[in-house]
Amino acid sequence: MQQLHIALLQMNSCDRDQAANLVKGELFCRRAQTMGADIALFPEMWNVGYSSAQPLPEGADTPEDDLWKAPEKWQNREEFAARGMPDPDIVWQGQAIARDSSFIRHFQQLARELQMAIALTYLEAWPGAPRNSVSLIDRHGEIVLTYAKMHTCAFSWNEAALTPGDTVEVCSLDTAQGPVQVGAMVCYDREFPETARLLMLQGAEIILVPNACELEINRLAQFRTRAYENMVGVAMANYAAPQQNGHSIAFDGIAYGPQGSRDMLLIEAGEGEGIYIASFDLEALRDFRLREALGNTFRRPHLYGAITETQTQYPFIRINAQGRHFKV
Numbered sequence: 001m002q003q004l005h006i007a008l009l010q011m012n013s014c015d016r017d018q019a020a021n022l023v024k025g026e027l028f029c030r031r032a033q034t035m036g037a038d039i040a041l042f043p044e045m046w047n048v049g050y051s052s053a054q055p056l057p058e059g060a061d062t063p064e065d066d067l068w069k070a071p072e073k074w075q076n077r078e079e080f081a082a083r084g085m086p087d088p089d090i091v092w093q094g095q096a097i098a099r100d101s102s103f104i105r106h107f108q109q110l111a112r113e114l115q116m117a118i119a120l121t122y123l124e125a126w127p128g129a130p131r132n133s134v135s136l137i138d139r140h141g142e143i144v145l146t147y148a149k150m151h152t153c154a155f156s157w158n159e160a161a162l163t164p165g166d167t168v169e170v171c172s173l174d175t176a177q178g179p180v181q182v183g184a185m186v187c188y189d190r191e192f193p194e195t196a197r198l199l200m201l202q203g204a205e206i207i208l209v210p211n212a213c214e215l216e217i218n219r220l221a222q223f224r225t226r227a228y229e230n231m232v233g234v235a236m237a238n239y240a241a242p243q244q245n246g247h248s249i250a251f252d253g254i255a256y257g258p259q260g261s262r263d264m265l266l267i268e269a270g271e272g273e274g275i276y277i278a279s280f281d282l283e284a285l286r287d288f289r290l291r292e293a294l295g296n297t298f299r300r301p302h303l304y305g306a307i308t309e310t311q312t313q314y315p316f317i318r319i320n321a322q323g324r325h326f327k328v
Contacts, residue, residue, distance in 0.1 A: 002177045002282040004206065007032035007040045008237040008248035010269050010276060013049025016095055021047055022103060025120075026110055032275050033114040038139075038175045040118045041237040043244075044187050044212035045132055047103055047122040048095045050239070052158035070317060088129040091161040096123045096130035099146065104135065112141030117173060119184065121210045124148065129163045134184050134210050138174055145171040149186035150195065154320040168195065170202040177282060181205040187212055190223055190236070194307065200230035200295055205285060209236040215247040220268075227251035227264055231288060231295040233280045238269075246271035250278030254288045 009028045014020035025046060032040040044050050097103050104120065111118045117138050124133035124146075131148035138144045148165025170183040183199035183206075190196065190209055199207055207226070213219075215238055227234045228251075235250040251264040266278040289295060312318075 004177050004280040004282050005036050005038050006235045006278045007037035008276040009042050010240045010246050010248045010274050012240050012243045015049045015051045018047050033116045035277055037116055041208050042121045043237045043239045044210040045121050045123050050212040052091050086157055086161040088161040091158055096125040098125045108137050108141040111137040115139045119208045126163050129161055131163050147184040151188045151192055153188050168198045170204045184208045186210050196226040196230050200232055204232055206233045211236050211238040214245050224251050227253040228255050235278050240273040241271035248276055252280055254284055
């Protein structure tokens with residue numbers, strides 16, 4: 001039995017103290033390695049603890065939650081409409097780091113020392129505005145995949161000051177269990193079925209998901225669905241309470257066994273800090289993908305043209321955090 005062990009690092013950050021986050025992240029990685037982990041997965045944007053310097057413009061009293069709604073539902077339409085483009089230098093105050101920064105290199109060296117892959121998350125320096133990225137470092141210390149969040153939360157002031165990613169990729173990750181096809185998506189990406197579907201179409205067997213939001217029953221059910229519909233294993237690491245509410249979770253993607261329907265849940269954490277090991281039976285997953293009718297079987301993509309249409313229709317029209325109509 002080929003068991004791939006993924007450590008979900010459910011932690012509270014030290015906010016924007018990158019030095020402290022480095023120390024704490026290393027400690028949790030070392031603990032994960034002693035627990036037999038092949039991959040350690042961080043929550044979203046770990047280097048800054050998903051903490052922006054200025055979540056809302058000065059003087060803005062209206063909760064940004066209104067931006068979830070159609071413009072006619074706003075409580076204070078004028079205040080939002082008057083907003084300008086958030087300045088990344090003000091929102092993030094120079095906290096973005098390059099892919100070859102000392103922070104990243106430190107974890108590359110750690111992965112090499114521990115012989116364990118690390119999915120490290122960070123605010124990535126990028127022309128114009130930073131990106132919300134995850135780099136998968138293999139057990140030899142090499143970066144084999146970097147993914148930037150495509151579905152940034154455009155209704156949120158801090159994420160409106162980010163550059164969305166524009167590609168999804170799958171890598172062949174060398175592990176002690178042999179090569180594994182791995183992809184990644186970040187937080188809000190999992191709420192769009194297209195992200196996981198693109199990864200599955202590129203051959204992903206396992207999808208890693210850093211997260212930074214409350215995980216409640218509907219989001220958890222939605223995440224289960226991503227595993228089910230694509231016949232992939234999925235693993236998500238969230239911040240612990242009180243920064244978020246924990247519930248890091250993993251599903252193995254094997255919906256049916258010899259006895260019929262089965263629970264795909266591998267592990268679900270509580271709210272507190274901890275390292276939660278999700279063990280994926282790769283042999284069973286690969287066998288399942290050979291014999292079931294989900295994923296990329298019996299699809300009719302020539303009928304799906306509407307999925308790539310870019311015009312949004314009522315009632316889904318929204319305004320982004322810049323006070324402008326959101327456009328694809």
